[in-house]
Amino acid sequence: WDEPVVMELGRPGARGQLFPAPEQEIEVAEIPAAMQRKDRPELPEITEFEAQRHYLHLSQMTLGMMGISLFGTCTMKYNSKTAEAATLRPELAEVHPYQHPDTLQGVLEIIHDFDGILQNLSGMDQFVFQAGGGADAAYTMAALARAYWADRGELGQRTEMVTSIQAHPCNPATAAAAGFTVINLPLEENGYPSIEALKAAIGPKTALLMINNPDDMGIYNPEIKEWVRLAKEAGALCFYDHANFNGVMSKLSARELGFDACMFMLHKTFGAPKGGGGPAVGAFGCSDELAPYLPAPVVVKQGDTYRLDNDRPKSLGKIREFWGNVPQVVKAYAWARAMGAEGIAMASDISVVANNYMDKKLGEIAGIEISNPHIRKRRMEMTRWSLGPLAQETGIGTADFANRMADYGIDPWWMSHEPWIVAEPFTPEAGELWSKQDIDQWIGVVARIVQEARETPELVKSAPHNQAIAQVDGSVFEDPKAWAMTWRAWQRKRAGDAKARSGSA
Amino acid sequence: WDEPVVMELGRPGARGQLFPAPEQEIEVAEIPAAMQRKDRPELPEITEFEAQRHYLHLSQMTLGMMGISLFGTCTMKYNSKTAEAATLRPELAEVHPYQHPDTLQGVLEIIHDFDGILQNLSGMDQFVFQAGGGADAAYTMAALARAYWADRGELGQRTEMVTSIQAHPCNPATAAAAGFTVINLPLEENGYPSIEALKAAIGPKTALLMINNPDDMGIYNPEIKEWVRLAKEAGALCFYDHANFNGVMSKLSARELGFDACMFMLHKTFGAPKGGGGPAVGAFGCSDELAPYLPAPVVVKQGDTYRLDNDRPKSLGKIREFWGNVPQVVKAYAWARAMGAEGIAMASDISVVANNYMDKKLGEIAGIEISNPHIRKRRMEMTRWSLGPLAQETGIGTADFANRMADYGIDPWWMSHEPWIVAEPFTPEAGELWSKQDIDQWIGVVARIVQEARETPELVKSAPHNQAIAQVDGSVFEDPKAWAMTWRAWQRKRAGDAKARSGSA
Amino acid sequence: MALSAPGALQQMLDEIGVKDVAAVFEQIPADHFRKAPLDLPPALGSEMELKRDLVSKLRKNEDCETNLSFLGAGVWQHHVPAVVDEIVGRTEFATNVWGSYQSDHGRNQAWFEFSSQLGALLNLDVVQLPVYSWGCAIGHAIRMATRLTGRRKVLLPVLSDPERLSVIRTYCQPSEMESHIEVVPVAADPTSGRLSISDLKSKLGPDVAAVYFENPAYLGTIENGAAEIARLAREAGAETIVGVDPISLGVMMAPGDYGADIVTGPVQPLGVHMHCGGGVGGFIASRDEERYVREYNGFLVSIAPTAEPGQVGFGLAASHQNSYGSREHGKDWTGNSTYLWAIAGAVYMSLLGPQGFREVGTLILSRARYAARLLNEIPGVKAVWPETGFKEFVVNFDDTGKTVEAVNDALRARGIFGGKDISGEGHGLGQAALYCVTEVHSAADIRRLADAVKEICQ
Amino acid sequence: MALSAPGALQQMLDEIGVKDVAAVFEQIPADHFRKAPLDLPPALGSEMELKRDLVSKLRKNEDCETNLSFLGAGVWQHHVPAVVDEIVGRTEFATNVWGSYQSDHGRNQAWFEFSSQLGALLNLDVVQLPVYSWGCAIGHAIRMATRLTGRRKVLLPVLSDPERLSVIRTYCQPSEMESHIEVVPVAADPTSGRLSISDLKSKLGPDVAAVYFENPAYLGTIENGAAEIARLAREAGAETIVGVDPISLGVMMAPGDYGADIVTGPVQPLGVHMHCGGGVGGFIASRDEERYVREYNGFLVSIAPTAEPGQVGFGLAASHQNSYGSREHGKDWTGNSTYLWAIAGAVYMSLLGPQGFREVGTLILSRARYAARLLNEIPGVKAVWPETGFKEFVVNFDDTGKTVEAVNDALRARGIFGGKDISGEGHGLGQAALYCVTEVHSAADIRRLADAVKEICQ
Structure with a gap:
């Protein structure tokens, strides 16, 4: 479709949604x-059909x-x-979070049951679902650490958060936003930071450690x-960013590994839809020791009744309003119930096997290279690859490649x-x-574009060619005079352009 | 998408829908x-996602x-x-028609109220919604006429149905299927059959007259x-096929014009969706005199309660099981309520004005010609046109034209x-x-293809060019050895072809 | 309506060159315009008011989700997968009009996939897009048989569904018409409910166009003698028309394998909600022989090569024989039908696959037998032919001294919709109800029913 | 899972060249594997069982469709047009992941249309895609202001929503942190509920980064002095941050027109269901000045030319400053947010247009005032500041001798959810409840409420 921007559509007086006038007995206020x-807001005027x-x-x-x-990732x-x-039924969609809990027993039961499922998967003692995504769950951790250390009177001293340079950006970013100083540990040849670096980083100033494992390269830190152990010895809290839980579901327990808290992304690992970037949920779980600091309310069961526990004097406060993106929690509950323990274990098996199959097939294409190629062990549920050799050979980088992929419906x-640790990365x-057919087809497209990069690099450079629009002029995105x-803003700047052009003509 | 036929997808053992085993206490039967x-039915084996x-x-x-x-049309x-x-709410979707009427009060109320609306629009006394489309409503008329004449002991004599050659094919077809002999009146120069022809056709053998007005050419029979009057004088029943009601809503009343019965297409005039060919509803209404012959049940109101009246000894029997496509009736009710009397009148105004605007614009394109061009009066809500001049000039006919239109997203x-009364027709x-923008764009496409027909006729002949598939080989559709x-059947015949080819090679 | 915007209509009137709307209605004589003004309920102009009106009215219904229902007999409560609802509800499909192979290739492919998958269940090569209902499908099939044989009599079981039978009779016309088709009932074996082979033999003859029977039959019984019936019909030169429930075909023999010539059945079990009876549709299928194909009334979608080698497209085969092509000379008639349900069926069958049909068939059968057994154990309550059914079975209440109506009223007060009351249908089965049990009924549901019936009948 | 089909996984293992699944987990040391076996509730393997579990549980809820609800305070019951539900539910949008301008042009355009239309309502040129909630939007806006001004104090009304205030405080950190932002309340004029200008003046100074207020405010009051507040803040070198309800903007002045520097607000009123609080999202907007743009934390979608003359595309502007681009050096943080609601909002605003916003604003205002009047007429019941509100207003029950809790319990027994109990919030308003009336509440609904309250309080 050659679809105009909605602001260009319509005609004066066209209506897409009517409202009645106030009833006779109501005075118009x-x-x-x-x-x-x-003024009249400059909105389009179109029909419902349009x-x-x-x-x-x-x-x-x-x-x-x-x-x-x-x-x-x-x-x-x-x-x-x-x-x-x-979740679209009125029994959930038309429910207000301030309704009396007696009228919310169904949804509270589901949240409570799902809490139990996550407790079992992680070994943690209590989950909350207030965080609006994985990053917000990381922020919850940082805020909880503040409350924890404030409660102990050590917040003034415990000012640092330690993580790996390969950890998801949300960990350092949320810790920094929460007021902590971030210490990034560099990676060694084996793909993870050394114990020595860790030892050097932690100490009496360390408030918490935030780490994911395996990382986005598919490497598991075996230490x-x-x-x-070392972090807790130094008194720090340990947070397991379980963003990459998919490949280790049923294999690892955050609690058994010693962590105090962890988070799961329900819109990712637990089958809730992503909505193009939310509504999402970062489920945050912690030990009983940390539970008093959780944001309120917490769903609890009293006898046969479910209640919202708001009486949490040590609570970190609220991460966001209400209890979280409840429908996504219900969808995650549905996923967990549909899968069951066996299904969850099998999904993790499949995801790692499939990834290794993909690795094997990608490895057969000349010009692309696995990250840390000297590491021979099989990767976990995803793998960082590099287009470095091909880029050196042909000038086609990973961004060019991405542009071309859409042309194949992929x-x-x-x-x-960030930061790009390997050259021209893709993950x-x-x-x-x-x-298997899907993966084979995907790899076939990669192989084909590699070939194009050698034979018709211009074709790749100027992609996409059969999508809705041609390659976007990226220069405007960093130019205050051009962005809109x-x-x-677009109308104003275009008018400015036109004026400038006519002025210079 | 280059999308395979579903039978080609999948792999053994893949599942899209699981069912539980019978419970422990249930013996597997x-x-x-x-x-x-x-044997195993040869169905595809794919996942739910696939x-x-x-x-x-x-x-x-x-x-x-x-x-x-x-x-x-x-x-x-x-x-x-x-x-x-x-209508997708469980309160209607999960309702069984044999439930006790006490549990059906909501839907019965809607049907009853909508019956009242149609009574008002037509002047008829009772509507039923059993017919699954306009054709089925015509069949209802034919079957009702049988019951009516049988009740009077005249069914043996009243064996003929009179209609116009321009009436929708469903009228003669259903009357013939119901056992009547069909008499088609030819059109005169003015676009409708003459009174003389009608007089010659009707008489003591005439069971009923079935007619639409205006017809598909957009011509209204003013007689x-x-x-x-003449038909009823001869004792015949008169049925108004209101397929083209859109242009005369609020303007005409079937009853005031003298008709005994009429039908409305709810999936057309009353805004219910068409579903690519149903589920649809032909609402059939008639006078009190004919009501005893209607198919049962009829929804009636007794005091404050709605009931299904099944006690109709003279009923023609059933046209189809149950009461009809109930959700479509609800949607039509919704349309009528949203529009109200003024909205309905305005819709009819707009549709006829817009059609005349379209006629004016089409008339400006050389090579296409309005049907019965000597009739100068403005057409009703649709108009038959002819591509005859263009076809003579360029060899491009109406079917070629249709092939090309899809290339423009139209x-x-x-x-x-049938029968094609004008050469290379389109309607x-x-x-x-x-x-107006939409209509102008549509006319722009017509004008452009007319130009193509002159300049690049092969382009039009071989269309479509940018649709999912190229021009289909129509020869197979009438060839028993090729159709599938x-x-x-396709596998068998292709295998046969392959064998034949290898045999002849 | 875009043109209801202020001034929009006037702009068009100006272009046309007339001064007001009345001018475009010039064809209608003045005395034809209606005199009675429209008197409709007030407009609910806002979506908000309209929704509230609809929802508040529909909420007065009781439904089979809130209540536990055992109603069947032509429309049945089956599980509808959410993906079916999604696809059927896609605006591209739901508001589609007529289409052509150029513009609506996807819809046409879905239609072909409906016929293809149903053909795989039936073991038959030709499947027409659905007609209005199963009863209509039988009606058309019988008329096909009369045209094929030139005979005008059809035999069918005396234990037929009065609802479908009434539709069939409408298709066969009153006896006063010259082209009347005589409908002759064949007796049932009282011990099994199955067709009496001896009575069938006595009625078969050179004037019989077709024998029609259902498998499973109206009262739920499985027709073990199907092959024998078909053989006898063939010997008499008659067509064998069978009605089957497609959801049974993972466990029941395909009708193409026991000699059926024309097969009909309901579409609703294949992923369509009950919709208060608005979910029905009926299919017609046969072998791929030209004599059959030439008698179909509706839309036959064929796969076909296109101008591009290796590519396939879809279109309507033998379309000139329908009423669009041939008016009164066409085969019966066609028009808008229930084609959206063909798409529902295509999605449904692709989700189930061979194993899903086997599982759902076994589940229904086992649960229905369990229900019959539990009810049969209640003093005074008798499951008639309890071991011969698939998903429906007859329950007799004579010995409880209660009418089915009384039992059902009491059940309804407990949130249960009892089986269809068939006491008045003249089958000689006494105070009897037809119960339907499907995959949606858990063992606990069935026990809840049995406990309630027990309580009521004590 | 396609690979759960029998043999499918083995085929891959063979290709990889390992003998079993364990081999691909070789990186994990043996003593890391969990010891406690998974102990989850039994799988509901069939969709049918899963649906029944979900539906039967959710049906234990009472909802605001069956009941008449007057709850608001951060999530409000508005009419959601059916087309909004359709578009948001399209699988293309609902299951979309991250996207790129190449593959997801349509989604990006819808996002841009959200910002563009909201900008038209606000009379502002920059609108970011929504963050998690309104409270979060305010938190980010305050942090923007502290970065812009280098100051670390924010003034806000004492009559603030404790829910949003708690979120704001979390964004401003505990006082022990070096980068702490001080949150200072400004008193309210007790006769109108509006911000006390004199108290504001006394607190404004060279250390104030921002003044935050809402319009309409938490307790529903309209801030007539908005322009004055903004002027005073500007004079003090502070940023003016405003919170607005977008559904009011057809009748209320655009914040861009009274001097707001940064504007926040809830997205939920624009076509998102309440979803038990899961429908929230918060927007941030400002003038198109680089100093503001450089402080946004999330996604700014810009229109841009493409390689094809005359064509436009969309992409993320100033993306390097967010946490994806700059980790701990980025502006706060971002991640998955509530972008699907941006699409809901785009559709909603396009359906309403300028006239729709005017109509719905007038309707809400008039009905809310009517409700306040009717309740105020009940002996002992007092509408506090009845003539200053938009859709919410405070009702005091002190003179009835009843607590809000008792009134609400009695209302609930009558199928009515009374206003939010704010008695414990420390605003000094006694036994008071915050009532919310929107376009969904008809005059009859409001009378039903008033009659019930009257009956309860007598």
């Missing part, structure tokens, strides 16, 4: 003059999960329509138990979080969703 | 040996109402998602009151029902849905 709106058609067109111009996407899952449909790959993750985050 | 299935993705791809390869469609309408969502037009209908209505 007005906003006080000082605060009355005098709005529907426009957004249906836009949906069709969105690849989403309609093709094959081995998008690393995000763990592609099937998002059950059954769970989706259940993690020792890390936790989502551009995920390159890497595929096979997961348990895709069939709204139609208003 | 078996079908008697004589009737047990021994099934979803496959059918989502197919949906995206369906233009449907995603573009602009001035598809004549079908009256394109906006199909409200509000009504759709309401229709005289027709009805539904191929409706050509004409656009502007309706009240489309904006199932994958089984």
Whole structure:
């Protein structure tokens, strides 16, 4: 579709949604003059049919999960329509969080039961679902650490958070936003920081350790138990960022490894849909020792009744309003119930096997190279790869490659979080969703673009060619005179351009 | 998408839907040996995700109402998602028609109220909704006429149904299927049959007259009151096929014109969705005199309670099981309530004005010609046009034209029902849905293809070019050796072909 | 309506060159315009008010999700997978109009996949897109048989569903019509409910166009003698028309394998909600022989090569024989039908696959037998033919001294919809109800029913 | 899982060249594997069982469709158009992952249209995609202001929502932290509930980074002095941060027009269901000045030309400053957020248009005032500041001798959810409840409430 921006559609007076006038017995009220709106907001005026058609067109111009996407670090899952449909029922969609708990027994029961499931998977003692994503759960950890150390009167001293340079950016970012100084440990040749570096970093100033394992390169830190031991010896709290839980579900228990707290991403590992970036949930779990600091409310069971426990004087406060993205919790509960213990174990098996199959097939393509190639052990559920050799040979980098992938109906790959440790990185993750046919087709596309990079590099450089739009001019995104985050700004700047042009003509 | 047929997908053992084993306390039962299935049905084996993705791809390869469609005789309408969502609630979707009426009061109330609305629009005394479409409503009329004449002991004599050659094919077809002899009246120069022809056709053998007005050419028979008078004088029943009601809503009353019965297509005039060919509803209404012959049950109100009246000894029997496509009735009710009397009148105004605007614009394109060009009066809500001049000039006919339209994201037009009275016909209908921009764009495409027909006729002949598939080889559709209505048949015939080829090689 | 925006209509009137709306209605004589003004309920102009009106009315219904229902007999409560609802609800499919192979390739492929998968269940090569209902499918099939044989009599079981039978009779016309088709009932074996082979033999003859029977039959019984019936019909030169429940075909023999010539059945079990009876549709299938294909009334979707080698497309085969192509000379008639349910069926069958059909068939059968057994154990309550059914079975209450109506009223007060009351249907089965048990009924549900019936009948 | 099909996994193991699944987990030391076996509830392997489990549990809830609810305070019951539900539910959008301009152009355009339309309501040129909630948006805005000004104190109304305030405090850190931001309340004018200008003046000074207020405010009051507050803040060198309810902006002045520097607000009123609080999201907006743009934490979608002349595409502007680009040096942090609600909002705003926002604003205002009047007429019941509100207002029950809890329990027994109990919030308003009335509440609903309250309080 050659679809205009909605602001360009319509005609004066067209209506997509009518509201009745107030009933006869109701006097029509007005906003006080000082605060009355005098202008008409410059919104489009279109019919309901036109709005529907426009957004249906836009949906069709969105690849989403309609093709094959081995998008690393995000763990592609099937998002059950059954769970989706259940959460859209009025019994959940039309429910207010301030209703009396007697009227919320169904949803509280589900949250409570799901809490129990996560407790079992992690060994933690209590979960809350307030955080709006994985990063927000990391922030919850940082805020909880503040409350914990403040309660002990040590917050003034415990000012540092230790992590790895390979940890997801949300860990250092949230810790910093919470007021901690971030210490990033560099990676060694074996793909993870050394014990020595850790020892040097931790001490009486360390408030907490935030770490994920395996990391995005697919490397598991085999010294993690020792890390936790050392950190706790120094008094620090240990947080397990379980973003990459998919490959170790049923294999590892955060608590058994010694961690005090962990988080799961329900929109990722637990099959809730991602919505193109939320609503999401970072489920945060911790030990009984840390539970008093959790954000309120916590769902508890008293006899046969479920209640919201708001009486938590040591609580860190609120991470966000209400209890979290409840429908996503229900979807995650549905996923866990549909899978059961065996299904969860099998999903983890499949995701790691499939990833290794993918690694093997990618390894057969000349010009791309696995990260830390000297590490011979099989990677976990995702693997960082490098297009470095091909880029040196042909000038085609990972961003060019991504541009071209969409032409084959395949989502551009995920390159890497910052910092890029390997040259021209890309990070595929096979997961348990895709069939062998899907993975083979994906690898076939990679092989084909590698060939194109050698034979017709211009074709790759100037991609995409058969998508809705051509390559975007990226220069505007960092140029205050050109960027335009709204139609208003675009109109103004285009008018400015036109004026400038006519002025110079 | 280059989407395979579902039978080609999957792998042995893949599952899209699991069922539990019977509970412990239940003995697993078996079908008697004589009737047990021994073979495995050759169905695809795919996952739920793969099934979803496959059918989502197919949906995206369906233009449907995603573009602009001035598809004549079908009256394109906006199909409200509000009504759709309401009917998908368990309160209607999970309702069984044999439930006790006490448990059906909501849906019975809606049906009863909608009956009242249709009574008002038509002047008839009772409506039923059993017929599964307009054709089925015509069949209802034919079957009712049988019951009526049988009740009077005249069925042996009243054996003929009179209609116009331009009436929708369902009228003669259903009357013939019901056992009547069909008399088709030819059209005169003025676009409708003459009173003389009618007089010659009707008499003591005439059981009924079935007629629509205006017809698909957009011509209104101004003598229709005289027709009805003459037919009733001969004792015949008069049925108004209100397929083209959209342009005369609020303008005409079937009863005031003298008709005994009429039908409305709820999936067309009343805004229920078409579903690509149903479920649909032909609402059938008649006078009190004919009501005893209606198919049972009829929804009636007794005091404050709604009931299903099954006690109708003179009933024609059942047209189909149960009461009809109830959700479509609810959607039509919703449409009528959303529009109200004024909205309905305005929709009819708009549809006829828009059609005349379209006529004016089409008339400016050389090579296409309005039907019966000597009739100068403005057409009703649709107009039959002819591509005859262009076909003579360029060899491009209406079917070629339709093939090419899809390339512009526009539904191929409706050509004409049989028989084709004008050369290379097409029948656009502007309706009240489309904006002026939409109609202008549609006409722009027609003008452009006319130009292509002159400049690059091969391009048009070999269309489509940018649709999911290229031009289909139509020869197989009438060839018993080639047609294949199932994958089984296709496999068998392809294998036969391969064998034949290898034999001849 | 885009053109209801202020001024939009006037702009068009100006372009046309008329001064007001009345001018475009010039064809209608003045005395034809209606005199009675429209008197409709007030408009619910806002979506908000409209939704509230609809929802508040529909909430007056009781449904089979809140209540436990054992109603069947032509529309049955089966599990509808959420993906089926999604696909059927896609606006591309739901609001689709007529389409063409160019613009609606995806829909046409889904249609073909419906026929293909149903053909795999039936072991038959030709499957038409569904007609309005199962009863209508039988009606058309019988008319096909009369055209094929030139005969005008059809035999069918005396224990037929009065609802479908009434539809069939409408298709066969009153006896006063010249083209009348005579409908002759064949007796049932009282010990099994199955068709009486001896009575069938006595009624078969050179005037019989077709024998129709169902498998499982209206009262749930499995017709073990199906092959024998088909053989006898064939010997008499008659067509064998069978009605089957497609959800049984993972465990029951495909009708194509026991000699059925024309097969009909309901579409609703394949992923369509009950919709208060609005979920019905009926299929017709046969072998791929030209004599059969030439008698179909509706849409036959064929796969076909396209101008691009190796590519396939889809279109309507033998379309000139339908009423669109041939008016009164066409085969019966067609028009808007229930084609959206073909898409539902395609998705449903692809989700289940061979193993899913086997599992669901076994589950239904086992649970239905369990229900029959539990009810049969209640004093005074008798499951008639308890070991011969698939998902439906007849329960007799004569010895409880209660009418089915009384039992059902009492059940309803307990949130249970009892089986369909068939006492008045003239089958000679006394105070009897037809119970339906499917995969949605757990053992606990069935026990809840049995406990309630026990309590009521004591 | 396609690879759970029998043999499928083995095929891959063979290709990899290992003999069993354990081999691919070779990186994990043996003593790291969990010892406690998984002990989860039994799997609900079939969709049918899963659906029944979910539905039967959710049906234990009471909802605001069956009951009449007057709860608001951060999530409000508004009408959600069916088309919004459709678009948001499209699998393309709902299951979308991260996307790129190449593959997800449509989604990016919808995002841009959200910002563009909201910008038109706010009369501001920069709108970020929503963060987790309104409270979070305020938190980020305050942190932006401290970075912009280098000051570490924020003034806000004493009559703030404790829920949002708690979130804000979390963003401002405990006082023990070096980078602590001090949160200082400004008194309210007791006769109107509005911000006390004199108290504001007394607290403004060279250490104040920002003044935050809401319009309408937590307790529903309209801040007539908004322009004055912004002027005073500007004079003191502080940023003016405003919180607005976007559904009010058809009738209330755009914050861009009274001097707001940074504007925040909830997204949920724009076409998102309450979802038990899971429907929230918060927006941040400002003028298009580089100093502001450089302080945003999340996703700013910009329109941009493409390689094809005349064509436009979309991408993320200033993305290096967020935490993906700069880790701990980024502006606060970002991650998965509530971007699906941006699409809901885009559809919602396009459906309403300028006239729809005017109508819905007038309707809400008029009905809320009507409700306040009816309740105020009940002996002992007092609408506090009845003429200053938009959709929410405070009702005091002191003179009835009843607690809000008792009134609400009695209302609940009548199918009515009374207003939020704010008696314990320390605002000194006695036994008081915050009532919310929107376009969904008809005059009859409001009378039903008033009649019930009257009956209860007599």
